[in-house]
Amino acid sequence: MNDIRGRFRVGVIGGSRAGREALLAAERIGRLVAEREGIIVCGGLGGVMEAACRGAREAGGLAIGILPGNDPADANAFVDVPLATGLGYTRNSLVALNADVLIAVDGEYGTLSEIAFGIIYGKTVIGLGTWAVKGVVPVGTPEEAVELAFKR
Numbered sequence: 001m002n003d004i005r006g007r008f009r010v011g012v013i014g015g016s017r018a019g020r021e022a023l024l025a026a027e028r029i030g031r032l033v034a035e036r037e038g039i040i041v042c043g044g045l046g047g048v049m050e051a052a053c054r055g056a057r058e059a060g061g062l063a064i065g066i067l068p069g070n071d072p073a074d075a076n077a078f079v080d081v082p083l084a085t086g087l088g089y090t091r092n093s094l095v096a097l098n099a100d101v102l103i104a105v106d107g108e109y110g111t112l113s114e115i116a117f118g119i120i121y122g123k124t125v126i127g128l129g130t131w132a133v134k135g136v137v138p139v140g141t142p143e144e145a146v147e148l149a150f151k152r
Helices: 021-036 048-058 088-097 107-118 142-151
Strands: 009-014 039-042 064-069 081-085 103-104 124-128 136-138
Touching: 009 021, 009 048, 009 088, 009 107, 021 039, 021 048, 021 103, 021 142, 039 048, 048 064, 064 088, 081 107, 088 107, 103 107, 103 142, 107 124
Parallel strands: 009 039, 009 103, 039 064, 064 081, 103 124, 124 136
Antiparallel strands: none
């Protein structure tokens, strides 16, 4: 599908320093989203973001990275469309705004801010091993997360 304007955008948010389980889950999510012709939207750096982009790339998908800094070259190697913002953590708002649904995997306070922005913007926020806060729909597997995301 060449026209990306109508494609479903899944924001994958999570820690830049994540454990093996979280990274494998994020990679699986990226792959499953790409197989459904969805687009990955993320912060474009390492950890969960890179794993989701890697999974999308391996399945022939597209990944957009909304970067905190000024240089598109800072994006991980699996981002197809790097967008430099120069906004630091404030870019977390843009990640949430530019996704149709968010899947949070693991994560620290940056992820928590993306969850909060997602809820503020009225997005469905799905959580896999992440913050247990009001408004986050918990799931147990990457498959459940993507299935629920595409139902929204």
